[in-house]
Amino acid sequence: MTIDKGNSAIEFRLDPDSGVPTYLQLVQQVEHALRLGYLKPGDQLPKVRDVVAALTINPNTVLKAYRELEHKGLAAGRPGQGTFIQATLEQVTLPELAGLRRTLLGWLSSAEAAGLDEDGIVALFTSGLRDFFKTSTSKGSGSVADRAGAAGVAGRARAAENGAEGVA
Amino acid sequence: MNVIETNELGKRYGKTWALRDCALALPAGHLAALVGPNGAGKSTLMNMMVGLTVPTEGTATVLGGRPAGSPAALDGVAFVAQDAPVYRNLSSADMLHLTANLNHRFDPSFAKARLADLGIPLKKKAGKLSGGQQAQLALTLALARKPQLLILDEPLASLDPIARQDFLSAVLTAMADDGVSVLLSSHQVAELERVADYLIVLSRAQLQVAGEVDDLLAGHRVLTGPAAEAEEYATRLTVVQARRGGTQAHLLARTSGAADPVPPGWESHPVSLEELVMAYLRSPGVSEPTALARLRRATPTEATR
Amino acid sequence: MSMLTLPAQPGQDTAPRPLPWRRMAWVTWRQQRATLISVPAVLAAVAVFLVIFGLKVHHDYAALVKCSLVGSVQNESNACQQLFSHFNSTDWPLGNTCAILMALAPVLIGAFAGAPLLARELETGTYRYAWTQGLGRERQAIAKLALVGVTLAVVAGAFGELFAWFFQPFLYTEQMNVLTDGVFSNRGLVFPAFTLLAFAIGAFLGMLLRRIIPAMAATLGLYLVVRLVAWGVRKYYPVAVVTSNAKIFGEFGTPRLPGYPWILSTWVTGPGGQPVSQPVAIQVENQTAMAPGASVPPGYTEWTRWIPLSHYWPMQFIEAGWLLVLSVALFAATVSLVRRRAA
Numbered sequence: 020m021t022i023d024k025g026n027s028a029i030e031f032r033l034d035p036d037s038g039v040p041t042y043l044q045l046v047q048q049v050e051h052a053l054r055l056g057y058l059k060p061g062d063q064l065p066k067v068r069d070v071v072a073a074l075t076i077n078p079n080t081v082l083k084a085y086r087e088l089e090h091k092g093l094a095a096g097r098p099g100q101g102t103f104i105q106a107t108l109e110q111v112t113l114p115e116l117a118g119l120r121r122t123l124l125g126w127l128s129s130a131e132a133a134g135l136d137e138d139g140i141v142a143l144f145t146s147g148l149r150d151f152f153k154t155s156t157s158k159g160s161g162s163v164a165d166r167a168g169a170a171g172v173a174g175r176a177r178a179a180e181n182g183a184e185g186v187a
Numbered sequence: 188m189n190v191i192e193t194n195e196l197g198k199r200y201g202k203t204w205a206l207r208d209c210a211l212a213l214p215a216g217h218l219a220a221l222v223g224p225n226g227a228g229k230s231t232l233m234n235m236m237v238g239l240t241v242p243t244e245g246t247a248t249v250l251g252g253r254p255a256g257s258p259a260a261l262d263g264v265a266f267v268a269q270d271a272p273v274y275r276n277l278s279s280a281d282m283l284h285l286t287a288n289l290n291h292r293f294d295p296s297f298a299k300a301r302l303a304d305l306g307i308p309l310k311k312k313a314g315k316l317s318g319g320q321q322a323q324l325a326l327t328l329a330l331a332r333k334p335q336l337l338i339l340d341e342p343l344a345s346l347d348p349i350a351r352q353d354f355l356s357a358v359l360t361a362m363a364d365d366g367v368s369v370l371l372s373s374h375q376v377a378e379l380e381r382v383a384d385y386l387i388v389l390s391r392a393q394l395q396v397a398g399e400v401d402d403l404l405a406g407h408r409v410l411t412g413p414a415a416e417a418e419e420y421a422t423r424l425t426v427v428q429a430r431r432g433g434t435q436a437h438l439l440a441r442t443s444g445a446a447d448p449v450p451p452g453w454e455s456h457p458v459s460l461e462e463l464v465m466a467y468l469r470s471p472g473v474s475e476p477t478a479l480a481r482l483r484r485a486t487p488t489e490a491t492r
Numbered sequence: 493m494s495m496l497t498l499p500a501q502p503g504q505d506t507a508p509r510p511l512p513w514r515r516m517a518w519v520t521w522r523q524q525r526a527t528l529i530s531v532p533a534v535l536a537a538v539a540v541f542l543v544i545f546g547l548k549v550h551h552d553y554a555a556l557v558k559c560s561l562v563g564s565v566q567n568e569s570n571a572c573q574q575l576f577s578h579f580n581s582t583d584w585p586l587g588n589t590c591a592i593l594m595a596l597a598p599v600l601i602g603a604f605a606g607a608p609l610l611a612r613e614l615e616t617g618t619y620r621y622a623w624t625q626g627l628g629r630e631r632q633a634i635a636k637l638a639l640v641g642v643t644l645a646v647v648a649g650a651f652g653e654l655f656a657w658f659f660q661p662f663l664y665t666e667q668m669n670v671l672t673d674g675v676f677s678n679r680g681l682v683f684p685a686f687t688l689l690a691f692a693i694g695a696f697l698g699m700l701l702r703r704i705i706p707a708m709a710a711t712l713g714l715y716l717v718v719r720l721v722a723w724g725v726r727k728y729y730p731v732a733v734v735t736s737n738a739k740i741f742g743e744f745g746t747p748r749l750p751g752y753p754w755i756l757s758t759w760v761t762g763p764g765g766q767p768v769s770q771p772v773a774i775q776v777e778n779q780t781a782m783a784p785g786a787s788v789p790p791g792y793t794e795w796t797r798w799i800p801l802s803h804y805w806p807m808q809f810i811e812a813g814w815l816l817v818l819s820v821a822l823f824a825a826t827v828s829l830v831r832r833r834a835a
Binding site for chain 1: 216217218352358359362363364381382383384401430468
């Protein structure tokens with residue numbers, strides 16, 4: 020949901036158990052908002068202060084996230100005004116997402132039928148995810164799967180979910 | 188600028204050393220979590236940083252070289268002691284007026300606005316406020332002084348979860364708005380994981396580890412592998428903590444990433460902050476960055492006052 | 493590493509200029525409000541009582557004077573005797589009690605105001621707030637000591653003079669004079685000086701012992717010691733005069749200064765100015781005593797070392813002077829303790 024908070028189009032939320040570092044969660048949420056069209060070039064990202072007040076996180080974390088977005092070329096800071104989106108990502112349209120989700124559910128049924136339980140499914144998926152992004156030249160950094168390896172099992176499932184639904 | 192710099196800082200009471208050989212170089216702009224069990228020396232360190240205690244040996248300076256406890260230091264450092272002492276017979280308005288008169292810099296409108304937001308009545312005697320409200324009052328007074336460094340001694344210990352979050356939110360917002368650096372002590376590290384970006388671990392009167400959280404987390408990993416090979420690898424790596432079962436062993440080790448490749452057959456996992464702290468607390472003597480802290484000291488240091 | 497910029501804060505590298513004393517006055521007032529109100533209030537209440545009772549005492553005394561029971565001529569009438577015994581049985585006991593309380597007043601005020609002045613901060617832990625503010629701990633201590641001390645001294649001075657008026661008739665009826673210990677210390681400059689000293693002792697011991705109640709008890713003890721010392725050294729103040737006997741009798745019973753001067757010592761010299769032996773001295777003294785006004789045998793002179801009542805104010809200045817020096821020394825020691833004492 021988008022909530023108008025001052026000038027910003029999106030509002031962040033955190034998942035403390037996901038095992039994904041906070042700053043990375045913020046980056047991912049911005050990227051997914053871009054993909055889904057909730058953010059367009061020229062839109063202002065939430066002020067650091069507002070994010071800090073809402074989420075009770077360290078301001079340096081927010082700054083690190085915004086710096087990472089700048090490094091990726093997605094955002095740019097304007098002194099005295101804030102941070103603004105300056106590029107787009109390939110947008111995955113909603114029908115495409117729906118289709119991918121259907122495929123995923125099909126695969127999950129097959130896995131369950133083969134005898135894997137939730138933990139088994141997650142372990143299989145995570146190792147596949149890691150290998151895929153390590154070897155591919157796609158946009159992923161592999162860090163999500165890597166960090167997810169340290170967290171609890173339930174967290175792994177949520178980490179994968181977060182990738183698709185960062186902005187609820 | 189280093190907001191806190193200590194050099195072989197130590198304090199002895201009678202025959203017991205409350206803190207010994209502490210070398211810190213805390214750069215500005217961070218929220219530093221000072222963690223350790225009770226009696227580790229946290230309060231002693233903080234008391235020395237604000238001039239309430241005089242060191243037995245070593246030096247302590249704040250805000251780029253001002254001697255701790257000097258008038259220049261007291262001007263830029265705001266302190267909230269454990270249990271947030273206030274004058275119980277004075278009202279919040281009186282405490283505001285008192286703090287305004289005792290300091291060069293004070294923003295009364297900020298303080299009044301904050302107290303109003305928190306629902307703390309101005310005319311009520313401070314002794315009649317709840318524990319959380321007293322803590323917020325003390326924090327408001329400290330923040331209204333517009334300090335460069337805020338030192339908080341176990342501020343969350345007696346607060347309920349909501350009060351804790353309100354308190355941390357206020358501190359973090361002050362960091363974002365005014366660029367205050369913060370040193371906050373606690374004997375629980377879990378509650379500080381999201382808010383701290385610098386970590387100082389004290390145990391048994393010694394500094395165990397100090398550094399930026401990101402650097403520390405990047406520089407440590409848990410290596411999981413066959414217990415039989417554990418001994419061999421333990422000697423090659425700097426192992427902070429080793430745990431072994433029958434066939435499997437976990438080594439929490441300091442690594443430098445690419446330079447220390449994961450041995451074949453072993454898995455490498457990142458470390459959480461709490462894991463890291465617990466490992467250092469349980470294994471005293473692996474103390475690393477007395478040397479590292481000296482290296483990280485900002486140069487050039489400003490002239491001491 | 494951090495990108496947070498520190499806002500420009502002017503003048504941060506220079507030592508901050510000292511805060512104006514006016515601010516410190518407000519701080520002291522607010523922190524010490526209880527003391528600064530209650531002590532004068534109690535004294536005011538007592539003052540009211542003294543005024544009322546004093547008017548009665550003066551009235552009764554005036555009646556006595558009319559009956560000429562004081563002075564050289566004794567009137568034996570019944571009414572006068574009744575007045576006299578009434579005065580002795582009602583006015584004097586109360587007056588005497590007041591005098592004793594007055595002797596303790598400085599330490600009661602001083603301990604009550606002085607002991608908690610700094611010790612309370614240490615006992616309640618609020619020093620962890622007060623000593624970490626921009627205005628350092630020494631300045632706060634100095635301001636507290638100065639402001640409360642001056643207030644107490646001024647109030648005590650006024651109170652002492654009120655008591656002096658109250659007690660005046662008793663000097664005549666009880667054959668006392670202004671140099672008598674109980675009277676001398678309860679008035680003039682000495683009473684506020686003792687109050688200030690008791691306050692200084694209380695503040696110093698409060699800072700030394702860090703506990704209010706033990707500090708109060710110790711203040712009482714030290715105060716009594718100082719009172720004893722004062723009583724002992726008073727005779728050595730450099731205001732005594734030495735005269736031959738004839739002069740001394742002129743000082744007896746003047747209306748302006750009641751009572752007899754303070755005789756420190758007497759001796760006799762013979763012809764040529766040499767001191768005489770003890771038996772001779774006794775003989776000469778007896779001769780003079782038996783017939784007041786009788787002339788001394790030629791060649792012999794009876795000398796007296798004594799303090800005239802007219803030297804009352806010099807005595808007050810000397811005593812208040814060394815009490816003040818002691819007080820200031822204790823204040824300095826207190827501030828030094830504040831500076832050096834760690835948590």
